[in-house]
Amino acid sequence: MSPFAQLRLLLFRSLREGGRNPVLAYALPIIIPLAVLVLVAKTLYRVTDLPGFPTSNYAEWMTPAIIMLTAMTGVGYAATSLVVDIQSGFLDRLRLLDVRPPALLMSRVLFDVVRVVPAGAVLLVVGLLLGTRLNEGVLGVVLLFGLLVLWAAAYGGLYFVVALTTGNAQAPLALAPLFLPLQFLSTQFVPRSLLPGWVQAVAAWNPFTYMVDAARAMTTGPMTFAPVAKAVGVALAMLVVTQTASLRAYKRASGGL
């Protein structure tokens, strides 16, 4: 069986398994972003009255950022499952069937990536209901989801590194709250100009800032080259760093590739 066919089979296995655990696999990525979006849009909407705020509808300001947030609240499940696969001997079983170990790792990474798509779609629909306009049309939405899956793979890599390095299936749980500071130390809630000086400095080093800025460019517009290119560059760099580290940790944890 070709490595690609193996990967497809293993990805199918993950998706089916997710279907048997739908709350954890598919609903959890949606819940926190949905709560944040709806609560914030309905309680803090007067933020837009601040001088210099670019939009008049706070939900419209928040929706693109919240869609990118689903990548950060959704990951972790797959990294946990991978550690269980190693510890239960399931990976050994696959090896005996001539599956190359990276196929299993990749199937889990892709599973994380696939799971954020329905979550992003739900948030997009809710955002539209709250008055968000898609000024950049279909192209913008397609690019938005492209960036979302790239970001999910990049950010999810952190979870794989932690899970595989510690060999502890529960360890990724400890990383879950990381999205909180990343959210506040970015341009998610207010534009850069309204952030305190030190937060502006930190936000410039926060990869999530670039995802939020690009997501806004792709939805509410205007879509210019700079924010999109920066976001793709940052996400790709993070993807390479985290997935290289996770592949190394995987190699150690699984006893060689």
Add this chain to the structure above:
Amino acid sequence: MSPRIAIEVDELTKEFPGGVRALDGVSFTVDEGEVFGYLGRNGAGKSTTVRILTTLLRPTSGTARVLGHDVSSDGGAVRKVFGAALQDAALDELMTGREHLEMAARLAGRSKAQSVARAAELLESFGLRAAADRIAAGYSGGMRRRLDVAMAMVRRPEVLFLDEPTTGLDPQGRRAVWDLVGDLRDTGSTVFLTTQYLAEADELSGRVAVVHDGRIAAIGSPQELKDRLGTTTVRIRVPDADEQRIRDAVAPNAVAPAADGWLEITVQGGEAAVPAVVGQLTGAGAQVDRLSIRAPSLEDVFVSLTGTQIESSPGGADHGKITAVRRGLGVPSGPGR
């Protein structure tokens, strides 16, 4: 015509980082069509051996071949000819029995239709048809093990590795696995079976290797090992007056007066040694009223090999030698205790 060699292991060693020497020069061969028992305590090196033979672990030195294919240099060819159920049934809790088997068949290169058919066939022959569409999380220990072995059979392997297939099973589950191995034996499969249960090795294996501290302590059929390394207990009932006579005849340092008249004589070797003992007794002029024999068990062999570090290889030398004469119904002790 001598049978082909299925597994050939030569001077295998495995040292883990940190200097733990799990295998220390292990050599043996397994013939095709043989059920080979690999008996040892936890930590003796059983699983390390299986993991090397199944290409999951590289040996530090030495060679191992399965049906002629070297496990280190030709792993791909080796994996095509064996099936393995490793320690702890490796199942995905959220997959059904049928899905496990279909996925394994697909990964082994069968088409979708072939995989569906093979899975149905295996579910039937392993008695899992009724549970086929339930997820593994709800399976009993025996069912899990059966599914695990069924997965190992997906490729119709010529050699089957079963690593402690009954550990943790209830008696019913154990019996089911024993029946399974019995069927495999009857159909001429080669089975490499590790176990820490003596009765299991005795019941199932044509030959047994006793492994201890990373070395092979003895190899042979259970009967051979018992004859060579076991002890037979001869219980006799004699008139009180003859007790001293017997002590003089068979072992000068034994025998205290026995309340009920029974004496126990421990003889090195199998039942074949008994006539000689009887001859000695009658030769000494003792009148033996009654006599019963407790045949050696593999447990005696195991204790004598691993508990008291007896050298196994030459054998024979002590055959028939009476090592102790004791009173009552105590458990026979190994020599040198």
